[in-house]
Amino acid sequence: MAAICLPFCAGRCNLTLFFKEALPTRFLMNPLLRFIAELQDVSLLLWRSIVSLRHGPRYFAETLRQMDMIGVGSLPIVLLTGFFTGGVLVLQTYPTLEYYSLQNESGRSVATSLIRELGPVLSALMVSGRIGSAIAAELGSMVVSQQIEAMRALGTDPIRKLVVPRITALIMMLPLLTVAADIFGLIGGGIVANYIYGQDIHVFSESVRNGISTKDIIAGMVKPIFFGFIIGLVACHKGLSTSGGTVGVGRSVTNSVVTASIWVIIFDFFLAKALQYLLDIGRI
Amino acid sequence: MLVDEANSALPLSDDIEFTDMKEAVDSPDRVAPVIEFRDVCLSFDEKVILNGISFSVRRGETKIILGRSGGGKSTVIRLILGLIKPDSGRILIDGEDITDHDEPALMTVRQKMGMVFQEGALFDSLPVYENVAYRLREQGVEEDEVEAEVRRMLRFVALEDAIEKMPSELSGGMRRRVGIARALVGDPEIVLFDEPTAGLDPPTARTICELAIKLRDLHDVSSIFVTHEMNNLRYLSSEYAVIDEGGEVRFEKEGERLCMINTEILMLRDGKVGFEGKDEELLRSEDPYIRTFVHGK
Numbered sequence: 001m002a003a004i005c006l007p008f009c010a011g012r013c014n015l016t017l018f019f020k021e022a023l024p025t026r027f028l029m030n031p032l033l034r035f036i037a038e039l040q041d042v043s044l045l046l047w048r049s050i051v052s053l054r055h056g057p058r059y060f061a062e063t064l065r066q067m068d069m070i071g072v073g074s075l076p077i078v079l080l081t082g083f084f085t086g087g088v089l090v091l092q093t094y095p096t097l098e099y100y101s102l103q104n105e106s107g108r109s110v111a112t113s114l115i116r117e118l119g120p121v122l123s124a125l126m127v128s129g130r131i132g133s134a135i136a137a138e139l140g141s142m143v144v145s146q147q148i149e150a151m152r153a154l155g156t157d158p159i160r161k162l163v164v165p166r167i168t169a170l171i172m173m174l175p176l177l178t179v180a181a182d183i184f185g186l187i188g189g190g191i192v193a194n195y196i197y198g199q200d201i202h203v204f205s206e207s208v209r210n211g212i213s214t215k216d217i218i219a220g221m222v223k224p225i226f227f228g229f230i231i232g233l234v235a236c237h238k239g240l241s242t243s244g245g246t247v248g249v250g251r252s253v254t255n256s257v258v259t260a261s262i263w264v265i266i267f268d269f270f271l272a273k274a275l276q277y278l279l280d281i282g283r284i
Numbered sequence: 285m286l287v288d289e290a291n292s293a294l295p296l297s298d299d300i301e302f303t304d305m306k307e308a309v310d311s312p313d314r315v316a317p318v319i320e321f322r323d324v325c326l327s328f329d330e331k332v333i334l335n336g337i338s339f340s341v342r343r344g345e346t347k348i349i350l351g352r353s354g355g356g357k358s359t360v361i362r363l364i365l366g367l368i369k370p371d372s373g374r375i376l377i378d379g380e381d382i383t384d385h386d387e388p389a390l391m392t393v394r395q396k397m398g399m400v401f402q403e404g405a406l407f408d409s410l411p412v413y414e415n416v417a418y419r420l421r422e423q424g425v426e427e428d429e430v431e432a433e434v435r436r437m438l439r440f441v442a443l444e445d446a447i448e449k450m451p452s453e454l455s456g457g458m459r460r461r462v463g464i465a466r467a468l469v470g471d472p473e474i475v476l477f478d479e480p481t482a483g484l485d486p487p488t489a490r491t492i493c494e495l496a497i498k499l500r501d502l503h504d505v506s507s508i509f510v511t512h513e514m515n516n517l518r519y520l521s522s523e524y525a526v527i528d529e530g531g532e533v534r535f536e537k538e539g540e541r542l543c544m545i546n547t548e549i550l551m552l553r554d555g556k557v558g559f560e561g562k563d564e565e566l567l568r569s570e571d572p573y574i575r576t577f578v579h580g581k
């Protein structure tokens with residue numbers, strides 16, 4: 001295992017490539033093995049990021065810049081997503097609730113689904129599309145134009161300088177974006193209930209207030225922390241393990257968005273289950 | 285020797301050496317190589333690139349590496365920096381075995397090296413100024429000191445007026461020169477030039493060779509100089525820099541005064557060391573491979 005030095009250094013030290021060396025190539029065709037190799041790669045990147053947090057130079061300015069780009073930059077799309085999702089939830093559920101004469105609870109239904117599920121997941125998916133792709137593209141082109149090598153040659157650890165600030169910024173900003181999406185979703189829902197179905201806005205907001213518990217809010221804030229982490233880690237890993245020139249950069253971007261989105265959705269299920277258990281929510 | 289006199293006239297930070305000078309003269313430390321390869325092998329996938337390379341570069345020596353395109357010259361440089369690891373063999377920098385160093389340990393070793401990348405590898409989202417200042421910024425140097433040093437380096441490569449430009453606005457040769465300025469900031473002890481003159485006009489190429497000569501003779505810098513151009517080889521192995529009475533740097537031809545030029549040539553051939561020695565031996569060689577290399581036919 002001495003041959004491993006970095007999850008991405010100049011092609012050949014790549015862990016995935018280490019596997020290629022250790023095992024005949026045909027084994028690598030096995031998707032399971034490839035998956036394990038990649039998981040190992042990601043874990044190594046994560047480990048190195050955590051270790052680098054303990055001491056040495058930290059790049060606060062870079063982290064702030066990333067937070068600005070991720071947070072402020074993604075605000076419009078996340079707000080729009082939240083607003084229309086809240087709106088469409090009321091649009092679709094109101095007739096059903098009305099059928100059961102529960103239309104006064106439409107606020108509760110939209111609040112629960114938005115804050116527990118749709119707010120965190122949809123914001124994460126939007127951010128993965130906008131920020132995950134940008135990170136993968138940026139790091140990927142830095143790899144193919146040898147800028148990462150140049151950075152290492154100049155004595156800077158790219159993990160410290162590039163990976164840690166991005167992941168930190170995502171972890172900090174995604175919960176805030178999610179809250180913003182939730183609020184706009186509720187506003188969207190209220191507007192639809194009021195203008196399309198003629199419900200009194202006070203009835204709607206009252207039902208929203210009854211529907212949300214502190215636990216829901218906690219659950220809704222814990223998820224985006226994990227999602228931000230997943231998006232950042234996947235995007236940085238895909239970007240740094242880019243090979244094969246400009247086509248490779250395109251591939252990394254696509255892979256990063258697809259992989260991060262899938263992991264967000266899979267993780268969402270398990271997180272939901274874990275939070276249900278830990279916070280004792282989900283039961284009426 | 286003459287060169288040494290010029291050397292001691294410079295305010296170099298060499299005073300540490302004086303105390304142990306007496307025993308140092310014949311102590312192994314004095315002659316310990318700055319860069320040493322011991323039987324280094326490396327292959328990419330099934331393709332063997334380096335197959336048992338051994339050589340060493342002494343303090344203040346310039347090693348010119350020749351070899352055909354794709355022969356592994358850039359790979360040798362990347363190995364020295366620890367950017368990639370050899371399959372087998374040892375690499376020593378300043379007597380320190382870096383073969384098994386992890387990334388944080390390598391960072392310290394890399395602080396004393398400067399590298400000029402073949403393709404420039406400038407940070408394309410940063411302006412020229414920030415590119416050159418990069419290393420100083422990372423070391424937390426004061427801003428006015430950074431500015432002075434960056435301007436000095438850019439003046440050195442005659443690019444002071446491009447200081448505000450972005451790398452994408454520069455020509456290929458200008459980018460290379462910025463790369464050279466970036467590598468030399470912070471006065472590294474070891475400088476690795478990967479084809480620094482490729483694609484440059486003869487006067488600029490000459491300036492870069494003069495720069496390498498000055499680093500070698502006046503600053504005691506050890507360097508590796510990868511090149512395909514015989515002109516460069518001629519300059520580097522037949523001229524030396526001295527400081528004259530007026531304090532100006534002058535270049536003199538070998539033989540004008542008694543002087544040993546501290547340059548050797550290493551030729552890579554099919555993953556092995558095909559030739560190692562002085563330029564006269566190379567030029568005199570009867571080996572057909574070397575002859576095609578030197579004379580182009």
Ligand SMILES: Nc1ncnc2c1ncn2[C@@H]1O[C@H](COP(=O)(O)OP(=O)(O)OP(=O)(O)O)[C@@H](O)[C@H]1O
Pocket residue numbers: 010011012328329333351352353354355356357358359360402
């Ligand atoms: N990351 C890599 N993965 C696979 N093969 C590589 C990699 N880097 C270099 N090689 C191969 O190693 C060989 C040596 O490359 P290197 O860049 O050292 O050549 P070079 O001597 O610098 O050539 P040139 O004079 O053209 O710059 C080439 O055949 C190249 O294909």
Ligand SMILES: [Mg+2]
Pocket residue numbers: 357358359402478
């Ligand atoms: Mg090369």
